[in-house]
Amino acid sequence: MGFNWKVAGCAGVLSLGVALSSSIASAAEIYIPNLSYRTGPFAATGIPLMNGQRDYVEMLNARDGGVGGAKLIFDECETGYNTNKGVECYEKTKSKAVVTQPWSTGITLQVLPRTNVDKIPILAPGYGFSPMADGEVFAWAFNPPISYWDGASMILNYISDGDLSSLNGKKVALLHLDHPFGKEPIPLIEKLAEENGFEFLPIPVGLKEMQNQSAQWLQIRRERPDFVIMWGWGAMNAGAITEAVKTRYPMDQFVGVWWSGYDGDLKLVGEKGKGYKSISWNVPGSYPVMDDIKTHVVDAGNSLLDSPEDMNSVFYQRGIVISMILVEGIKAAQEKFGTPEINAEQLRWGLENLNITDEVLADLGMAGMTVPFSTSCTNHTGHGGGWMLEWNGTEFVQVSDKLMPDRAVIEPLEKAKAAEYAESNAPWPDRSALPCE
Amino acid sequence: MIFRTAGQFKTSYEADQALFPIKQDFYLVLGVLLLAYVVFPLTASEFAFKALLVPVLIYSLAALGLNILTGYCGQLSLGTAAFMGVGAYATYKFMSIFPEMNIFVAIFLSGFFSAAVGVAFGLPSLRIKGFYLAIATLAAQFFLVWLFEKWAWLYNYNASGAIEVSTSSVFGITVTGPTALPIVQYYCVLIVVTLVTWFAINLTRGRYGRMWKATRDMDIAAELVGIKLITAKLTAFAVSSYIVGIAGGLLVFFWKGAAEPNLFDIPLSFQILFIAIIGGLGSILGNYLGAILIVALPVVLNLLPNALGIPIDSATLEHLNVMIVGALIIAFLILEPHGLARFYAIIREKLILWPFPY
Numbered sequence: 001m002g003f004n005w006k007v008a009g010c011a012g013v014l015s016l017g018v019a020l021s022s023s024i025a026s027a028a029e030i031y032i033p034n035l036s037y038r039t040g041p042f043a044a045t046g047i048p049l050m051n052g053q054r055d056y057v058e059m060l061n062a063r064d065g066g067v068g069g070a071k072l073i074f075d076e077c078e079t080g081y082n083t084n085k086g087v088e089c090y091e092k093t094k095s096k097a098v099v100t101q102p103w104s105t106g107i108t109l110q111v112l113p114r115t116n117v118d119k120i121p122i123l124a125p126g127y128g129f130s131p132m133a134d135g136e137v138f139a140w141a142f143n144p145p146i147s148y149w150d151g152a153s154m155i156l157n158y159i160s161d162g163d164l165s166s167l168n169g170k171k172v173a174l175l176h177l178d179h180p181f182g183k184e185p186i187p188l189i190e191k192l193a194e195e196n197g198f199e200f201l202p203i204p205v206g207l208k209e210m211q212n213q214s215a216q217w218l219q220i221r222r223e224r225p226d227f228v229i230m231w232g233w234g235a236m237n238a239g240a241i242t243e244a245v246k247t248r249y250p251m252d253q254f255v256g257v258w259w260s261g262y263d264g265d266l267k268l269v270g271e272k273g274k275g276y277k278s279i280s281w282n283v284p285g286s287y288p289v290m291d292d293i294k295t296h297v298v299d300a301g302n303s304l305l306d307s308p309e310d311m312n313s314v315f316y317q318r319g320i321v322i323s324m325i326l327v328e329g330i331k332a333a334q335e336k337f338g339t340p341e342i343n344a345e346q347l348r349w350g351l352e353n354l355n356i357t358d359e360v361l362a363d364l365g366m367a368g369m370t371v372p373f374s375t376s377c378t379n380h381t382g383h384g385g386g387w388m389l390e391w392n393g394t395e396f397v398q399v400s401d402k403l404m405p406d407r408a409v410i411e412p413l414e415k416a417k418a419a420e421y422a423e424s425n426a427p428w429p430d431r432s433a434l435p436c437e
Numbered sequence: 438m439i440f441r442t443a444g445q446f447k448t449s450y451e452a453d454q455a456l457f458p459i460k461q462d463f464y465l466v467l468g469v470l471l472l473a474y475v476v477f478p479l480t481a482s483e484f485a486f487k488a489l490l491v492p493v494l495i496y497s498l499a500a501l502g503l504n505i506l507t508g509y510c511g512q513l514s515l516g517t518a519a520f521m522g523v524g525a526y527a528t529y530k531f532m533s534i535f536p537e538m539n540i541f542v543a544i545f546l547s548g549f550f551s552a553a554v555g556v557a558f559g560l561p562s563l564r565i566k567g568f569y570l571a572i573a574t575l576a577a578q579f580f581l582v583w584l585f586e587k588w589a590w591l592y593n594y595n596a597s598g599a600i601e602v603s604t605s606s607v608f609g610i611t612v613t614g615p616t617a618l619p620i621v622q623y624y625c626v627l628i629v630v631t632l633v634t635w636f637a638i639n640l641t642r643g644r645y646g647r648m649w650k651a652t653r654d655m656d657i658a659a660e661l662v663g664i665k666l667i668t669a670k671l672t673a674f675a676v677s678s679y680i681v682g683i684a685g686g687l688l689v690f691f692w693k694g695a696a697e698p699n700l701f702d703i704p705l706s707f708q709i710l711f712i713a714i715i716g717g718l719g720s721i722l723g724n725y726l727g728a729i730l731i732v733a734l735p736v737v738l739n740l741l742p743n744a745l746g747i748p749i750d751s752a753t754l755e756h757l758n759v760m761i762v763g764a765l766i767i768a769f770l771i772l773e774p775h776g777l778a779r780f781y782a783i784i785r786e787k788l789i790l791w792p793f794p795y
Contacts, residue, residue: 038752078751083700087693088488088736109599109695113615129597178586180598180697187596207699304750417596424533424593425601425614 028070028341030330032057033077033093034101040080042234045262045315046103050076051304052319053101055297056289060327062296067330069340083107090114098347099123099326105181115140116429121348123329125322126258126281129184130410133381134418135352139431142351144325145281145373145384148257149413150405152185152229155255155279156192158388158403159227167198173225175216175232175240178204182231185257188413189229195409201225210236217243230256238265241273251275251391261389261396263313271393281371281386282321283398284314288365293320314389314396321370328354348434352377356384371402377436383407440788456638459789473627478620486619487692488736493728494623494630495687500712500724501637502680507710508718509641510673511653512562516574517681517709519581522701523551524682525689526591529600532690533593540605540613541629544686548679554581555678562670566656578703585698599697602690613690622691629687633680638721640676649673650719715766717776726777730769735762 034053037046057074066072077089086107090100100120102108108128115122122128122141130147132138146154160167174189176182186202193200201223203216213236220228228249232240237260244254252275261278290311297303298311310316333342333350342350355374361367373384388400422428440461447453457463477490503517527547531538558577562570585591592600604614611617612625640646651659652669660666689696708731716727738758742749749757773780 036751039755076751078755080755083693083697084492088739091484091487092740105597106599106695106697106700109597109601109697110693113601113694117615131596179699183598184596207702420596421601424595424603426603 028066028339029073030067030070030098030341031073031075031093031096032099032101032326033075033089033097035079035086035089035093035103035107036076037079037081037103038076039078040082042081044264045234045259046081048262048310048313048315049319049322051310052316052321053323054319055293055303055305055316056320056323057327058302059289059293059296062300062302063292067327068334070330070334070342072327072330079104079107083110086110094118094120098330098342098344101322101326103127105129105179109180112138112141113425113428119348120344121351123322123326123351125325126318127181129180130188131414131418131421133379133383133414135376135378135380136431137418137422137428138380139429139434140348142375142380144354144375144380144382145356145371146386146405147381147383147410147414148184148231149188149410150381150383150407151257151279151386152188153192153405153410154386154403155229155257156189157406158277158279158400159253159255164192164196164406167196167226169197169199170226171199171201171223173201173203173220173223173228175203175205175213175220175228175230177210177231177233177236178206179233181233185229185231187417188410191413192409205232205236205240210234211239213239213243216240217247217249220249221247226253228254230254230260232256232260237262238268241265241269241276244276245269245272252277255279255388258318258386262315263396266391266396273391274393276391277399278389278391278396279386279403280314280318280389280396281384282314282318282369283387283389284312284317284396285369286312287367287369289320289369290317290365292365312395317369321366324364324366324370325354325356326351328356328360351375352380354382356382440785440791442789456642470631478623481620481623483619486623489733491619491623491626491692493725493733494626495684495692496709496712496732497724497728498630498633498687499681499684499709500716500727501634501721502677502682502684503709504713504716504718504720504724505637505641505649505680506673506677507713508720508723509646509653510649510670510677512559512670512673513567513571514574514677515571515703515706515710516558516577516581518701518703518705519578520551520555520678520681521685521688521705522581522585522698523554523678524548524685525696525701526585526600527551527682528686528690529602530591532603532605536603536605539607540690541607541625544629544683544690547686548682551682551685552675552679555674555681556671559671559674559678562674563667575703578706582698582702585701599695600689601695602693613694615694626687626691629683633683634721637680641721645669645672645676653719711766715769715776717778717780720776720778722781723776723778726781730765730777731762734765735759738762 036050038050054074057072060067061072077093079085079089081104083106087110090111101123102111108124124143128143130149132141132143133147189200203219205213205216230240254276256278258280261280266273298308329347329350332353333346334340337346352375356372358372371384371386373382375382383405385402385404387398387402389396390399442459445460499521506512506514524547527550528543531543531547558574561573592598602613604611604616606612610621612621648664648669651664656666712727712731715730717723735758738761
């Protein structure tokens, strides 16, 4: 009687399957979804950011087997920056997710009230709206390391060499997307303009005219502002930069917010864009962490990047910083609650008690890549500051020391607007259920 | 066999003109209502409520509004989303000025605002027709969205420029805001949609419906038989915008919870026009079938690979999804250019004759 190979084979496969599934079930896992936008009108800027976020997490999984003994399950739900899809993705992911990363302002606004009820923290690094910094009101929302108002204040500090009164009598234009995101810095700049006696000129760019800004640049040519600050996103940035080159606006007087500093937009004009600046909370370069990502993810063929050169782009590296912030939150929560498999409420605590110092960054192989900051119960942003980057014709380079926002001016505004939001969304839950520790 | 009409005799004109000339139709509607009112609420998950059922109902309602104007009265409109916006902003203003107001009263009242705006933008229809009218309604689309952005009073001078929904309750049950249960919101939307559909069916079968259809088929002939075009066209604009406005209020208050002005921009108008066209112009049922195809199908397709265990990254899935839905739309339109409702009507006729076709 011969040995029954078929039966043996089946038994082997079965036992292997059982072993595999049981090992999967026993390992701790943390599910971190990302509401990505690799399609749609903003895909060009979305893809590098999403790639960076994904690759950092994949690197940790490959190099350390996850974080604190828990494997990270990074999942993308495609929204195409569309708010309807955002609702769908939020509902789809929320039962397992420890965090929601909504990406678009519209989705953030829709999701924000619901996160209080569903008890899921929102992580919106460098976006979301500025009053979210007030942790007393927005217990579940986080926008580290700096808010838009911080950014506006830092840009003004830079162009005035740290002395806002030197802007007296000058004219500052704000070329902005005519959308909640673009209008964000207006209340702060208006206030500073009044206090320091400079003229403030907001120039809106409608969503439909992003790619054709001739009217706006005609106005800039006529008004001759001393500085143009840009609050743009997606196709608007490339449109503005090409128009600026066409109208020969001096590039060294043209400064963008961090979402307006995408390499791809500047590559279109190359040398002619020399001198264009953008504030940023990450500096592109070669850091030890980038080498790890190259070995464990990109060279291993697990990255979605088109070519390894894209690893140097500002936005790809910013995606890495964003995932780093999330993972540090997870680590803090794991330490505090003594379990590898944390839940959403524990992660909320972790994000509220982030302490990313220079030493932590050095340990992560990211010294100098982003700004050190710490969050607390009252401060959900951290206000870590940033650097000015300048386009040198081929890439963005750091041209300033660390800039800091004028918190004394911004803080009362944040408090007032946060209270206003809570009032218009009444009854807004207070923090009595989430005491500060 | 299923649709056997043997033994169903009509002995009066009333019976011949009844809403359900065949008993089987009545049972079918009863079955659908049973499904919507009992089976779905018992079985649906929170995701199904939020991503499938509620949006399908709201989009169907908006398409129904547009269908009255375009399908029944023959006036092409590209401003549907803007009229939805008027309804949504009016509801928002009502609720912020009178916080104690019943949300349903607010929604039904704000329908009158969008009706008024609709009539105002419908005035050019008295002189222009077809594509030229479409351009005039396109002007409404651009102007109103611009107004939603610029007129800060409309959004209570919010820093975000968006409208946000506060919590409100009816008879002690929370119906809007983040704490409202999805099942409650579903029932609210379902009841409103049922009522408006019933109203629309009767209206389109009655005197006004006939007036609109006559205007649509040939306006000069309609005028010759004594139909006042001005009343016919403007009532169609008013009723259509009223329903569309209600749909806008429901969209923001019972589904999204917050809205930016550009939500009401032209892509939404097109989406609703597509629902009406693919569902079938000049039919009530078509709006529901169209909404299922355009709103629900992509959501279901998105879930499929995961449920079947096929690993696919979500951006590729999105591209595939757009391609599949696009191909289906074209396929349906080639198969039956008059829309899904006509498709259903043909099936029904065949079933009545089956198994003995002449």
